[in-house]
Amino acid sequence: MASILILNGPNLNLLGTRQPEIYGRETLDDIEALCRAHAGTLGLGLDFAQSNHEGALIDAIHAARGRHDGIVLNAGAYTHTSIALMDAISSAQVPTVELHLSNIHARESFRHRSHIARVALGVICGFGAQGYVLAIDALHGHLERRG
Ligand code: DQA
Secondary structure (H helix, E strand, C coil), X not given: CCEEEEEECCCHHHCCCCCHHHHCCCCHHHHHHHHHHHHHHHCCEEEEEECCCHHHHHXXXXXXXXXXXXXXXXXXXXXXXXXXXXXXXXXXXXXXXXXXXXXXXXXXHHHCCCCCHHHCCEEEECCCCHHHHHHHHHHHHHHHHHC
């Protein structure tokens, strides 16, 4: 059974109460339940994690090597700043979909740049919690085509 990691970065533990007008009212637990239900219908194994710490996210990406077939990464603000996370993705060579709840391109200009996008399979943003489902579908399609 193919397995994927859904990895969430800083401040995403506060979803539900954090700027709901931007990020929606779903909590991270709600999103985890959504992801688990969807992965189940596709026959995918799923691990779900969150950390506020850049190094812990890097460790999780390294640990995904040989354990998971793909990653959905919402790196939060580290998306815009972290060359170390970008390097972790290129080093681990686990196909990674970049995901954001909000449409980062419709927001402040500092959110328009993504270091992750350079090394991601693709980017999904602006669809709220449903974006996680879209990202799982995108990764699943990629893994199926790759065989
Ligand atoms: C985010 C967008 C980032 O710019 C922001 O720093 C976040 C959340 C999103 O999911 O929309 O923390 O990644």
